[in-house]
Amino acid sequence: MSNPGDRLPPVQQPSGPKLRTKSKRAQSRSDKARSEDLARYNRWNQSRLAIPYSTDGPKVTLGILWFALITLAPLALIVLGRSEFAAPLIAGVFSTVVGLAGLQIANTWFGTASEGRSAAGLGAFLLSFSSFFGLNFVPFGIAAALVMLAVGAVLTKDKERDIAQKIVVMARSIVPVGLAGVSAITIAVRPVEVGSGFAVFVALVLMISAYEIGDFIVGSGAHNAFEGPLAGFIALVVVTLGIFIFPPPALPSDLVFFVALGLVTGISGVMGQMFASLLLPRPTSWAPALRRLDSYLLAAPIWLGLMILLGL
Numbered sequence: 001m002s003n004p005g006d007r008l009p010p011v012q013q014p015s016g017p018k019l020r021t022k023s024k025r026a027q028s029r030s031d032k033a034r035s036e037d038l039a040r041y042n043r044w045n046q047s048r049l050a051i052p053y054s055t056d057g058p059k060v061t062l063g064i065l066w067f068a069l070i071t072l073a074p075l076a077l078i079v080l081g082r083s084e085f086a087a088p089l090i091a092g093v094f095s096t097v098v099g100l101a102g103l104q105i106a107n108t109w110f111g112t113a114s115e116g117r118s119a120a121g122l123g124a125f126l127l128s129f130s131s132f133f134g135l136n137f138v139p140f141g142i143a144a145a146l147v148m149l150a151v152g153a154v155l156t157k158d159k160e161r162d163i164a165q166k167i168v169v170m171a172r173s174i175v176p177v178g179l180a181g182v183s184a185i186t187i188a189v190r191p192v193e194v195g196s197g198f199a200v201f202v203a204l205v206l207m208i209s210a211y212e213i214g215d216f217i218v219g220s221g222a223h224n225a226f227e228g229p230l231a232g233f234i235a236l237v238v239v240t241l242g243i244f245i246f247p248p249p250a251l252p253s254d255l256v257f258f259v260a261l262g263l264v265t266g267i268s269g270v271m272g273q274m275f276a277s278l279l280l281p282r283p284t285s286w287a288p289a290l291r292r293l294d295s296y297l298l299a300a301p302i303w304l305g306l307m308i309l310l311g312l
Helices: 024-046 059-079 083-110 117-133 135-155 163-189 197-219 227-245 255-279 288-293 296-309
Strands: none
Touching: 059 083, 059 197, 059 288, 083 117, 083 163, 083 197, 083 288, 117 135, 117 163, 135 163, 163 197, 163 255, 163 288, 163 296, 197 227, 197 255, 197 296, 227 255, 255 288, 255 296
8 A cells, every 4th residue: 555645646737827937049048058068167177376356246236345344434433533453454354264264274184074173274264363462472473374274284183185285285274365365464563664555455356356257247248268357457557547636645656666566466466366376276166265365465565565565
């Protein structure tokens, strides 16, 4: 005897008006779009330096939230006379994203054997946040990161990798994003002779954001690897000219300087995106926090080096 749930009830025919099905032309366009998406995805996976443009999830909303937390909210605190809270906010938000990036990078490599991913995230966070107290405290952050690196390598039960390979994975999960965080936070909290380091930090964020917006809007639908970065450079030029007209007091008000700064920022932005792809097993591996930071991986250390060279 069969149970009542063994058989499905008879399918009822819809009694309302007939639903309109896709026309052949609409179906053809849909199939073409899926084919193009698949080809683009395969192209990204075939190159270790590919810059993928994932459109899944609330990318725009999270991007606006990121921009607001590290620039608009600290600026509001300064205007309201609560400037003492601006630097902690920047350091906390930036270091949190750095920690998530470290965790996600380790997770993409270790997979189910991800016992050490928390250590990678904590190590990256501690390295990044140590710069809030000044460059003199960064060695303590480096020491903490090294401890977390060793702990993560020991705890991870990945039978496919020996201890040396686990250390390499932990290092690539902690060091690049941690140093990007150190550089960006140091710029934001660094006292300068004229003006505030926060103004220079805002200039960096504006220029990087301009590049990323142009790159993402065009690159996410482009059929080649050049249209996105080219659009990013165009957006970067526009914002760089605006910053030149209203420059931070700490930076030289010289057109040649800003042209060079824009060029270096654009090149380091796209190279940082490529570097981020090298940190992952595949360019399309899921690491959204890393992709939020990828343009800063090289740009932020270069900007910090520039400030030090200029004696700021």
